[in-house]
Amino acid sequence: MNELALGHEWGGDIVDVTPRCPKCRSAQIESRDIGRRFGGAIGAIAGTTSGVAMAITGAEIGLLAGPVGAVLGAAAGVVIDGIVGGATGCAAGSRLGAAIDRNILRNHCCRTCGHTFANAQV
Numbered sequence: 001m002n003e004l005a006l007g008h009e010w011g012g013d014i015v016d017v018t019p020r021c022p023k024c025r026s027a028q029i030e031s032r033d034i035g036r037r038f039g040g041a042i043g044a045i046a047g048t049t050s051g052v053a054m055a056i057t058g059a060e061i062g063l064l065a066g067p068v069g070a071v072l073g074a075a076a077g078v079v080i081d082g083i084v085g086g087a088t089g090c091a092a093g094s095r096l097g098a099a100i101d102r103n104i105l106r107n108h109c110c111r112t113c114g115h116t117f118a119n120a121q122v
């Protein structure tokens with residue numbers, strides 16, 4: 001099936017989805033994903049930080065229930081809120097970063113001629 005589809009290109013009838021370099025038309029394109037990686041890392045840090053901050057608030061409330069409750073509450077809260085916050089932040093940051101990659105950064109790099117460009121021509 002695939003061989004048949006790839007073997008016939010009726011000028012425009014079949015959409016070639018392979019990204020190509022706008023300069024040399026090479027299909028050897030690298031996606032750099034700078035924004036996505038950066039956004040994911042920043043999001044994870046921000047999410048973990050806010051998660052830990054919420055856990056500390058939880059510990060302060062736990063103080064009212066006694067020192068043991070505060071320690072247990074803080075330990076559980078930091079771990080759980082930190083993980084949840086980090087994962088949420090990372091996902092949100094990755095999404096934001098991917099949007100930046102698409103719209104702002106020159107996200108693609110041609111391996112043949114080294115040309116960098118924002119959107120690959122199809």
Ligand SMILES: [Zn+2]
Nearest residue numbers: 021024110113
């Ligand atoms: Zn090129």
